[in-house]
Amino acid sequence: MLSIPQRLSRLEEVKVNLLSGLTVALAMVPEAIAFALIAHVSPLTGLYAAVMVSLITSAFGGRPGMISGATGALAVVMVALVVQHGVQYLFATVVLMGLLQILFAVARLGKFIRMVPHPVMLGFVNGLAIVIFLAQFGHFKTTAPDGTVTWMTGPPLYTMVGLIVLTMVIIYLLPKLTKAIPSTLAAIMVVTFGVIYGGFETKTVGDLGSIAGGLPSFHVPDVPWNLQTLTIIFPYALILAAVGLIETLLTLNLIDEMTETRGRPNREAMAQGAANVVTALFGGMGGCAMIGQSMININNGALKRLSGIATALFLLSFILFASKWIEMIPLAALIGVMFVVAEKTFEWGTLNLFGKVPRQDVFVGLLVGGVTIVADLAIAVIAGVIVSALVFAWNHARQMTVQAETDARGKKVYTLNGTLFFASVANFQALFNIAEDPQQVVIDFKQARVVDHSALVAVDSLAARYRAAGKQLQLRHLSKDCQELLENAKDMIEVNLLEDPKYRVSDDKLA
Incomplete structure (x- = not known):
């Protein structure tokens, strides 16, 4: 039985997660609408996706506290499909996207996200922070009745900027006074009531489109279920599945680092796949993890599944019962929230890394951030x-070295050190001076490793050159795989069952 302090702690945790869920839901509304408009579908299509994807991934996924929903990364891929074939083909594509993500999880491929190098993670985080920041400036534009789009000027601009600044000041300063309510939620409420009762004219959520609607209904995509349809939707589904999984699993990795906990990538991929299948069958546009909303949630201290479930239920209640009031929220308040998210997401410490870490790591980080933008x-x-793999291969290739000496019987012994693979072959071949070597030569691989087919070809080629020069070559300490796969050098191998290494070689002949 829980003690009174434990009960209070549990109640405080529930309160934090519920209030954070409400805050995140408010921040998701304009983004879900905006992403739906980018994809050329109705605002409710984006909101339904936010509700169902958030609910299912929060309840069954592998990373409590992470928020998922409709995202811009997926919307920009969807737009071409919707324009060319219509929204029903989008729903069919999202079903297939979800099935591909489920197959990814069944194959347990989520572990490979741990192999993403740290510079790539830094570039990903910083690039997305800048994308979140820049995306808000679209709200500073106005559309005239004739369709002309212009930037805000004069009092409307000053009002919006003032409200954004007020929102950000509240978010940064309120935690120093009290943590009884999330500062982001307080800022949204203060600015909203200030605009309503102060009579300020400014853009609101309702200017993006109405969010009023009913419960989503089950609907099988109205497309011909044949091979022709599959050829249309499969390329889009594959890209959407990859983009969704990459953004989700990298966000999961980021939250793992921030919270010093460990999520379950395969479980998250499975939940996301199931969520996309369900949302497509109920009129949603599909989704994946949202780094901005996830950062709001984590920064609020909401690390339980309840926060994501609450986000989905609050969103649904907005659609069913509270659309009139939600549409009155000033966009400036939500823009201010996202500006703070961008600032807190950006890894400012990376600016101090210039000149302190290898240049190739800096280049990779800048490359990933730039391409993300x-x-x-x-x-x-x-x-x-x-690029990271190529840099690693290049650096590893240069580590192939040799120590040469002549023994008492006049044999020249080359002792190799390093890894012989496709990138180090040229360096390996340059280590030997066949013309000046004595009649008997030994190459000792005890401190080296032969990794792939290119390495085997290089050893065979070297053996052929020594044979052509009329010299005797002896190869020591090669693994059993090498002994079986070498062709020209088979008769030159010295076998020592006790000392020969046991590593494997990557080559199709052994498959």
Whole structure:
């Protein structure tokens, strides 16, 4: 039985998660509408996705405290499909997207997100922080009756900027006075009531579109279920599944680091896949983790599943019962919240790394951040991982060294040190002076490792060159795989069952 202090602590935890859920729900409304408009679907399509994806991933996912919903990263991929084929094809695509994510989880591939290098993570976080910041400036534009889009000027601009500043001041200063209520929620409420009772004219959530609606209804996508449809939707589904998983699992990684806890990537991927299948069957546009809303939640101290579930239920209540009041919230208050999120998400410590860490790490971080801003998150992360891998291969290739000496019988013994693989082959071949070597030569691989097919070809090629020069070559301390796969050098291998290494070689012949 819980003691009174434990009960109070539990009640405080529930309060924190419920209030944070309300705050996040308020912040999600304009974003869900905006992303729906980007994808050329109705605002309710984005809101239904936010409700169902948040509810299912929060209840069953692998990272309590992380918030999921409709996102811009997915919306920009969806727009071409909707324009060309219509919204029903989008729903079919999101169903297939969810099934692909479920297959990813079944194959237990989530563990590979741990292999993303730290510079890539820093670039991802900083790039998304800048994207969140820049995305808010779209609200500073106005559309004239003739469709002309212009930037705000004069009193409307000054009013919005003033309200944004007020929101940010409350968020930063209120925690120094009290933590009884999340500062983000307090800021939204203060600015909203100030605008309503102060009679200020400014843009509100309702200017983006109405959020009034009923419960989502079950609906199988109205598309021909044939091979032609599959050829249309599969490429989009594959891209959406990849983008969604990358953004989700990297956000999960970030929250793990911030909270010093460990999420479950495969469980999160499974929940996200199921959520996307369900939301598509109930008229939603699909979704994935939202780093901005997740940061609001984590910074509020909400680390339980209840916060995400509360977010979904509050959003649903907004749609069903409170649309009139939610549409009165000034966009300036929500823009201020997202500006603070961007500031807190950005890793300011990375600015001190210039000149202190290897230049290639700085380059990778800048590359990932830059591509995230101008192109696509998935492309940015993939590019960062590839560049990091190439840098690693290049640095590792240069570590191939040799120590040469002549023994008492006149044999020249080359003792290799390092890893022989595709990137170090050229360096390996340059280590030997066949023309000036004596008649008998030994290459000792005891402190080296032969990794792949390129390495085997390099050893075979070297053996052929020594044979052509009429010299005797002896190869020591090669693994059993090497002994089986080498062709020209088979008769030059010295076998020592007690001392030969036991590592494997990556080559299709052994598959």
